[in-house]
Ligand SMILES: Nc1nc2c(ncn2[C@@H]2O[C@H](COP(=O)(O)OP(=O)(O)OP(=O)(O)O)[C@@H](O)[C@H]2O)c(=O)[nH]1
């Protein structure tokens with residue numbers, strides 16, 4: 084444990100509420116934990132006479148990360164405080180989790196499939212921000228969605244085929260043999276896309292994409308942040324209004340954006356504010372991209388002297404004023420960013436339209452980041468072997484279907500493809516594979 088601003092201790096278990104009830108009586112002055120999805124604040128009496136402000140976040144089974152009841156304790160991130168909390172919980176029968184325990188439980192309770200569990204492992208082991216991002220995107224289900232789509236197609240065709248094997252022609256009204264081949268063709272296509280790394284899914288909701296609002300003072304960053312998220316914010320025409328960062332989630336139909344408003348960063352001035360802004364940007368090197376907010380009349384020497392090393396979308400603000408983008412600014416941006424992507428937005432008027440325009444502009448960046456991550460997993464030998472074997476079986480099934488008449492052989496091939504894919508997503512995985520996978524995690528995951 085290292086000191087941090089906040090510490091979080093997560094507990095999970097089917098009988099968690101029963102174990103925690105007496106803990107609350109002893110350490111929280113009889114404060115009662117709500118056994119429903121909730122956030123509660125209370126004073127915790129971990130040290131004699133010193134109350135510690137604590138927050139609990141409760142998730143009830145099965146709607147939690149592990150599929151069990153989960154309670155998170157959020158409190159000051161002092162190691163002594165956290166160790167004391169851990170010790171006090173142990174008095175009531177709670178045990179420290181094994182490495183990978185949370186992920187294993189999530190897997191066993193059907194909250195994750197094996198490809199998602201592997202993505203967690205990637206996340207735990209990833210050193211670079213890029214691979215961390217890729218893994219976290221994969222967690223949102225890119226590859227596993229494809230696998231579940233293939234299996235759905237194959238199972239549907241199998242149901243129709245087996246109905247065909249059991250009934251005489253005309254017996255079953257649902258039976259439409261021509262549809263079998265359509266399902267098989269779709270399955271083949273998804274398998275091919277999965278092998279070469281093409282994205283076939285719509286962006287899953289639940290994936291958060293971190294976007295930093297960066298730019299010179301007075302560019303309109305905070306106005307845009309407030310307009311999009313509805314968070315009351317301090318806006319003024321005085322440069323340097325925002326002094327610290329703030330974040331809020333912007334839900335949209337495609338990508339959920341974790342929007343982060345930053346202090347202005349501009350010119351070569353190295354005053355205190357600028358230094359603070361630079362420090363903050365350095366802290367946020369794990370964001371997925373930055374939205375470089377610029378008033379269209381920004382002069383080149385007002386641009387931040389260095390841009391963070393992450394994908395950038397130029398956002399020209401004040402679009403309601405219909406201003407021409409300054410030529411020198413455009414020239415300078417081309418020099419520094421090459422062929423840059425841009426969008427013009429306004430913090431006046433209809434916020435739904437602004438939000439839609441922003442998410443449309445961000446979607447290609449999101450897709451790109453996701454490709455990087457999924458590619459790594461796809462390249463793994465296990466995936467390639469399984470996809471190859473399932474593809475071969477599906478192709479053979481398709482050939483039999485085209486010839487006609489050999490429905491039992493078609494069914495056998497589809498069964499084989501389904502078995503291979505079931506193993507790939509962990510439904511029939513031998514225990515030793517699971518043990519190997521989960522033992523590589525760290526405690527708390
Ligand atoms: N007409 C118009 N005015 C805007 C727009 N966005 C911001 N402004 C105005 O521009 C000024 C600066 O806006 P802020 O949102 O505080 O700018 P900022 O980039 O957060 O500035 P700092 O926090 O100082 O870095 C304010 O007077 C806003 O009212 C816009 O889209 N249209």
Ligand SMILES: [Mg+2]
Pocket residue numbers: 304305306317324325345346347
């Ligand atoms: Mg601001």
